[in-house]
Structures are given as structure tokens and as C-alpha cells.
Amino acid sequence: MNEQTLIFSNNFSQELAETIQRANPASxxxxxxxxxxxxxxxxxxxxxxxLKKAIEIxxxxxxxxxxxxxxxxxxxxxxxxxxxxxxxxxxxxGGVVTDIGGFAAATFKRGIRFINIxxxxxxxxxxxxxxxxxxxxxxxxxxxxxxxxxEAVIISTRFFDTLTAEELLSGFxxxxxxxxxxxxxxxxxxxxxxxxxxxxxxxxxLVEESVRVKEAIVKADPTERGLRKxxxxxxxxxxAFESLAFSKDASVPHGFAVAWGLxxxxxxxxxxxxxxxxxxxxxVDFVKSHYGTPAISCxxxxxxxxxxxxxxxxxxxxxxxxxxxxxxxxxxxGETVMPDEIPVILDIFRDLIQ
Amino acid sequence: MNEQTLIFSNNFSQELAETIQRANPASxxxxxxxxxxxxxxxxxxxxxxxLKKAIEIxxxxxxxxxxxxxxxxxxxxxxxxxxxxxxxxxxxxGGVVTDIGGFAAATFKRGIRFINIxxxxxxxxxxxxxxxxxxxxxxxxxxxxxxxxxEAVIISTRFFDTLTAEELLSGFxxxxxxxxxxxxxxxxxxxxxxxxxxxxxxxxxLVEESVRVKEAIVKADPTERGLRKxxxxxxxxxxAFESLAFSKDASVPHGFAVAWGLxxxxxxxxxxxxxxxxxxxxxVDFVKSHYGTPAISCxxxxxxxxxxxxxxxxxxxxxxxxxxxxxxxxxxxGETVMPDEIPVILDIFRDLIQ
Numbered sequence: 047m048n049e050q051t052l053i054f055s056n057n058f059s060q061e062l063a064e065t066i067q068r069a070n071p072a073s074x075x076x077x078x079x080x081x082x083x084x085x086x087x088x089x090x091x092x093x094x095x096x097l098k099k100a101i102e103i104x105x106x107x108x109x110x111x112x113x114x115x116x117x118x119x120x121x122x123x124x125x126x127x128x129x130x131x132x133x134x135x136x137x138x139x140g141g142v143v144t145d146i147g148g149f150a151a152a153t154f155k156r157g158i159r160f161i162n163i164x165x166x167x168x169x170x171x172x173x174x175x176x177x178x179x180x181x182x183x184x185x186x187x188x189x190x191x192x193x194x195x196x197e198a199v200i201i202s203t204r205f206f207d208t209l210t211a212e213e214l215l216s217g218f219x220x221x222x223x224x225x226x227x228x229x230x231x232x233x234x235x236x237x238x239x240x241x242x243x244x245x246x247x248x249x250x251x252l253v254e255e256s257v258r259v260k261e262a263i264v265k266a267d268p269t270e271r272g273l274r275k276x277x278x279x280x281x282x283x284x285x286a287f288e289s290l291a292f293s294k295d296a297s298v299p300h301g302f303a304v305a306w307g308l309x310x311x312x313x314x315x316x317x318x319x320x321x322x323x324x325x326x327x328x329x330v331d332f333v334k335s336h337y338g339t340p341a342i343s344c345x346x347x348x349x350x351x352x353x354x355x356x357x358x359x360x361x362x363x364x365x366x367x368x369x370x371x372x373x374x375x376x377x378x379x380g381e382t383v384m385p386d387e388i389p390v391i392l393d394i395f396r397d398l399i400q
Numbered sequence: 401m402n403e404q405t406l407i408f409s410n411n412f413s414q415e416l417a418e419t420i421q422r423a424n425p426a427s428x429x430x431x432x433x434x435x436x437x438x439x440x441x442x443x444x445x446x447x448x449x450x451l452k453k454a455i456e457i458x459x460x461x462x463x464x465x466x467x468x469x470x471x472x473x474x475x476x477x478x479x480x481x482x483x484x485x486x487x488x489x490x491x492x493x494g495g496v497v498t499d500i501g502g503f504a505a506a507t508f509k510r511g512i513r514f515i516n517i518x519x520x521x522x523x524x525x526x527x528x529x530x531x532x533x534x535x536x537x538x539x540x541x542x543x544x545x546x547x548x549x550x551e552a553v554i555i556s557t558r559f560f561d562t563l564t565a566e567e568l569l570s571g572f573x574x575x576x577x578x579x580x581x582x583x584x585x586x587x588x589x590x591x592x593x594x595x596x597x598x599x600x601x602x603x604x605x606l607v608e609e610s611v612r613v614k615e616a617i618v619k620a621d622p623t624e625r626g627l628r629k630x631x632x633x634x635x636x637x638x639x640a641f642e643s644l645a646f647s648k649d650a651s652v653p654h655g656f657a658v659a660w661g662l663x664x665x666x667x668x669x670x671x672x673x674x675x676x677x678x679x680x681x682x683x684v685d686f687v688k689s690h691y692g693t694p695a696i697s698c699x700x701x702x703x704x705x706x707x708x709x710x711x712x713x714x715x716x717x718x719x720x721x722x723x724x725x726x727x728x729x730x731x732x733x734g735e736t737v738m739p740d741e742i743p744v745i746l747d748i749f750r751d752l753i754q
Contacts, residue, residue, distance in 0.1 A: 118468060125538045130712070153507070155712075156534060156545045157623070180510060184479045191510045192546060269511070358484070358509075 047177050047268045050195035054254040058202040059093035065198045066096040069159060071134035074100040077147040079107040082139040085208050086165050101127040112142045112182050120150040131155050140166040141173030148179030152194035162196040165205040167217025168301055171256045174199050176264040193269050203246040214241055215336055216301025223279050224259040229375030237328055276377045278359055279369045280307035286353035287340055305337040310395050315370040322373055330398050339400045351388045401531050401622040404549035408608040412556040413447035419552045420450040423513060425488035428454040431501040433461040436493040439562050440519050455481040466496045466536050474504040485509050494520040495527030502533030506548035516550040519559040521571025522655055525610045528553050530618040547623050557600040568595055569690055570655025577633050578613040583729030591682055630731045632713055633723045634661035640707035641694055659691040664749050669724040676727055684752050693754045705742050
């Protein structure tokens with residue numbers, strides 16, 4: 047995959063100006079959603095004269111907008127704005143904007159360059175980095191897409207002052223995951239950070255450490271043939287929780303589902319691989335006090351197990367695939383579990399967290 | 401770009417069977433258009449038991465079908481048929497089918513494997529090989545797409561027995577182009593072949609030689625940053641002829657436009673770079689007797705020049721880019737011409753060919 051420059055800085059406008067100058071584009075387009083168009087774009091435009099002639103493209107906010115209609119609208123705006131192979135698309139927003147904008151750029155004239163400016167913590171530590179682009183299709187998440195790195199990702203915590211507590215927590219769950227994949231030092235540092243009233247300047251180096259964990263894994267395995275599956279820690283149960291909520295016409299923030307999913311994967315890790323109980327309980331306490339507990343009862347078990355059975359990450363017929371840990375920093379890929387082992391795990395999860 | 405295996409064989413079903421076995425796919429899908437679904441698919445199914453469980457996807461025939469609706473229909477069929485990341489899509493048809501099928505595969509779940517089986521001479525020597533996939537969008541050809549190689553391209557001249565004389569000639573123009581890029585030996589061999597009543601067994605090694613020329617160029621420059629522009633020989637005027645016809649609600653076969661475009665590029669090559677007149681006149685005679693002459697008069701010059709000025713291959717503002725030749729095998733990239741030099745060239749072209 048093409049190289050990706052990661053820039054971590056709260057001196058934002060200068061970094062953006064330099065990045066645009068380096069790219070020397072024929073023309074510049076900025077993709078926003080309705081929220082970032084109002085909350086973030088004015089700041090960028092006033093601070094960065096390089097954006098004066100940029101053409102704005104705006105899509106609706108929310109995951110429902112990550113669809114084929116929005117994609118075609120972005121392509122059409124690029125055509126109408128006279129974009130050439132040397133143009134540059136700047137994606138300003140959360141994961142929806144960086145995912146769909148990245149895919150639009152990856153496929154316009156068979157690929158133009160793009161820059162990601164994540165405006166949520168979740169996008170900064172997850173979606174904006176690593177080259178996964180795409181849209182939802184026929185009710186399936188990220189069913190259509192491409193692997194394509196942004197030319198650059200510019201990460202600043204300054205934008206996070208407009209985020210709600212829920213949005214901050216949602217991103218922080220992925221940071222907990224990265225720290226668990228990294229090792230005991232990173233893990234302790236993350237557990238000690240106060241995300242409920244965060245100091246955004248202190249958060250920036252933590253975000254950088256977190257993103258570097260993901261970057262190293264993605265570089266080793268860009269198209270998810272092996273090692274990249276480590277990033278699925280917590281995500282098999284997380285997707286089941288999200289699908290369950292969706293089936294009840296409700297929704298849970300992705301990061302909350304990941305936080306609960308991490309607890310389940312660590313319970314499994316403790317049982318199967320002897321993951322240390324002190325680390326398990328520190329995650330349990332943190333998740334319980336910050337993320338609360340999902341609204342599930344035993345009646346939901348069959349549905350949860352069914353969603354897990356249909357997870358696209360499964361590789362062994364009839365078994366459910368998990369990424370587990372022997373200890374913080376020691377990953378075991380491709381662990382599989384029989385569906386009938388899941389109810390006991392869910393019982394333990396509810397005992398611990400409810 | 402991913403590696404691409406090229407197979408040239410008239411022992412077709414065995415090659416296909418072996419290719420599928422090597423790929424060891426979770427499931428197989430076959431993309432056809434209305435024509436190849438009737439004319440070619442039955443042969444494949446009866447000869448190749450590996451295709452028994454394959455799921456057929458059919459799109460309408462013709463370039464108008466190379467659009468977003470057909471693409472979405474292919475994606476939907478892959479979803480409905482339960483395609484996984486380990487599935488395989490086999491594209492059976494001309495350039496429309498291999499272009500759109502390749503793009504559908506390149507983007508389904510961020511990329512599944514595909515095989516191209518070109519059923520026209522034009523697709524065999526051009527579209528099916530080299531990793532350019534895509535669709536037309538907002539009236540612009542191949543505006544949306546990706547660079548992605550087929551896992552394998554299986555080329556057999558056996559399917560060409562159903563092609564019309566026009567279709568054979570259309571593909572042969574690209575073979576003339578490749579021979580001009582290759583050198584005097586290849587050029588003479590092509591000029592000596594009787595494409596009007598072709599021996600399909602003798603055609604196969606010629607097709608292989610022709611495709612190998614393209615393959616070598618594409619390997620050196622997969623995403624068209626430099627050398628790949630050599631393949632644009634004849635194509636600046638060709639696209640203008642096609643656009644002109646389209647503006648009159650008419651159409652010319654792509655290869656016919658390329659044949660005429662080659663004559664124009666060789667006239668320019670003679671004037672500017674001393675391209676040998678014997679080679680020029682042998683192309684002129686061949687094109688005149690096989691492809692006839694385009695229906696243009698001086699009244700069309702402004703439109704033709706205008707289309708050339710808007711060619712997306714242009715790089716110098718106000719000038720028109722051409723790929724030219726010093727002699728067969730000696731390419732000069734990035735030659736540019738002022739628009740007001742074009743009328744004289746068109747006059748000479750009409751004198752020679754009308």
C-alpha cells in the first residue's frame with residue numbers, strides 16, 4: 047500500500063499548510079459532514095489560507111450517510127468541480143467522513159490523493175489511520191471499499207473540545223485496546239489517564255502512542271491476512287452487541303460496545319490463556335465505572351451467539367473466532383470457541399459488570 | 401500491484417479448471433453480459449465441471465451498461481450469493497464485462513480475487529490485461545475505477561469464431577499499436593497477418609506477443625506515471641473521433657477510431673521525429689483498405705480540436721499531448737502540439753486516407 051505520513055500536532059494550521067504545499071495539488075476539495083461543516087470548517091478556513099480556493103463537499107452526518115448515494119454525490123461533486131488526477135481531497139470529520147472520503151478518493155479517476163483530519167477521538171485512533179476505506183451496502187457495514195492510505199493524517203486534539211463525554215469515551219475504548227496489545231507500560235499509562243475531564247495537551251502524546259501501535263501492526267499486514275487481526279481484540283462481542291442493539295431499533299456507541307467486548311475477550315483470555323486477573327479486574331472496574339453495562343439478559347444469549355456465528359471474521363466452520371491475550375502485549379490470533387461455550391462467558395461477564 | 405498470471409491456450413477448459421483449483425475459492429461467481437451469457441457460457445459450463453456450482457450474474461450488453469447501476473447490481477448479487485473474502489469472480493466477456501467486473505471485485509469486501517476470460521479480440525489484447533478497472537460516470541469514460549490486476553487472464557482465440565469482421569478489426573488495431581511500440585519485426589509480422597479470414601490457431605501466438613508488449617510496459621509503470629503513456633499511441637485522436645461521433649448521436653468502434661488515430665500520430669511522428677515513410681504508408685494502406693475512413697470534413701475540425709484540448713491526458717496548459725514514434729519501437733512520450741497545428745495534420749490525414 048502507498049505510504050502514509052502521520053502528523054501529531056496542536057499547531058494545526060501550519061502542519062496543514064505545509065502538507066498541502068508538499069502535495070502541490072492542481073485543486074483542493076474538502077469533505078465534511080453537516081456537523082464538521084459548522085463546527086470545524088470555519089476554524090480551518092480562517093487559520094489556513096491554503097484552503098481559500100478549496101471546494102466544499104458536505105454529506106449528512108451519521109453512519110446512515112455512509113452509503114452509495116453519498117458516495118455518488120461526492121464523485122459528482124469532484125466531476126463538477128473539475129477535479130483532475132492531481133487534485134487533493136481533505137476529509138474533515140469522524141470515521142464516516144474519513145471512510146467514505148477515502149473510498150471516493152481511492153476510486154475517482156482510479157485514485158487521487160487524500161488527507162484525513164479526524165475530528166473525533168475514535169476516528170483519530172482508529173478509522174482515519176490504516177487504509178481501510180469504504181461504505182455500508184445492503185445493510186452490511188463496510189461491505190464495499192478499498193485498502194488505500196491517506197497521503198497524510200493530521201491529528202490534533204484541539205478539535206476534541208467540542209466532543210461529548212460519550213464521544214470521548216467511545217474513542218478511549220480503542221486506546222485501551224491498543225494499550226492491551228502494546229504491553230503493561232502502555233496499559234498502565236492509559237488506565238491512569240482521566241478521560242472524563244481530559245487535558246487535551248496531555249492527551250495528544252497518548253493518542254500518538256496509541257496510533258503508533260496500530261500503525262506498526264498495519265504496516266506488517268496491510269490487507270489483514272494475519273497479524274492485523276490483532277486489532278480485532280474485543281470486536282467479536284462488540285459487533286454482536288451492536289447488531290443486537292440494531293435489531294431492537296436501538297444503538298450503542300461503537301466504543302462502548304468495544305469496551306464491553308474487551309471485558310468478554312479478557313474473560314476468555316483468563317480462562318484459556320491465563321491472562322492475569324489483576325489486569326482483567328482493572329479493565330472490569332474501568333469499564334464498569336465509565337461505560338456502564340449493556341442492557342442484556344439471558345433471553346438475548348441466542349441472538350448474541352447467532353450474531354457471533356455470522357461474524358465475517360470467522361474462519362473455521364461452526365466455530366467463532368476471537369483474538370485473545372496471554373498477558374498485555376502477548377497476542378494469540380485465531381483462537382476459536384464453540385457457540386455452546388458462550389453462555390457461561392456471558393454469565394461471568396454479567397456477574398462482573400452488572 | 402498484485403501479480404497477474406497470463407495464460408494463452410486453446411485447451412481452454414483444462415486451463416480454467418486448473419486456475420480455479422489453484423485459487424481454491426470458497427465459492428465461484430461468473431459475470432457475463434446478455435451476449436456472452438448465451439454464446440459463451442454454455443460452452444464453459446459443459447466443458448468445465450468446476451463451474452457446476454458457480455452463481456451466474458448477468459448485466460446488459462454494451463458500453464451503456466458500464467455504469468453505477470450495473471455495478472451496484474453486481475455487488476448486490478455477490479451479497480445475495482453469500483460471497484466471502486475467499487470467493488472468486490470470473491468475468492466472461494468483452495472490455496465492458498472485464499472492466500466493471502474487475503472493479504466490482506476490487507471493491508467487494510475491499511477486494512476479492514477475479515479471473516478475466518476475454519471473449520473479444522479487443523478485450524484480449526487490451527482491457528482484460530493490465531489492471532485498469534472501472535465504470536463510466538456522469539458521461540465520462542472510466543471516470544471511476546481502480547488499478548487491480550486479475551488473478552489470472554485466460555486468453556483463447558477459440559471464442560473469437562463468433563466475432564464479426566468489425567469486432568476482429570477493432571481488436572486488431574490495438575495489435576498494430578503494440579507492434580509499432582515493439583519494433584520492426586513485430587510490426588511486419590502483424591502487417592502480414594490476414595485478419596479478414598483469420599486462422600484462429602495462428603492468431604493465438606500473435607495475440608500472446610501483442611499482450612506481452614503491453615504487459616512489459618504495465619509492469620514497468622502500473623499506475624501510468626510515465627512509460628505506460630506509450631500505450632496512448634493513436635489514442636488522443638481516437639478519443640476525439642469517438643467523442644465527435646457521440647456528439648452526432650453516432651458511434652464508431654473503438655478499434656476503428658484507434659486505427660485512424662494511429663495514422664494521425666504517425667503523420668505527426670513523420671513531421672516531427674522523422675518516422676520512416678515506408679512504415680507510415682504501409683499503415684495508411686492497411687487502415688484505408690480495412691477500416692475505411694471517418695466521416696469528417698473541415699467543418700468538424702473545431703470540434704475535433706476542442707475534444708483534443710479537453711483530453712484528460714494533457715499535462716501542459718493550452719497544448720495537446722501525444723505519444724509519438726521516431727521509428728517502430730522508439731517511443732517519444734509527452735510530445736505536445738499547439739491546437740492551431742492540428743488542422744494541417746487533419747488535412748494530410750484526409751488526403752492520405754479519403
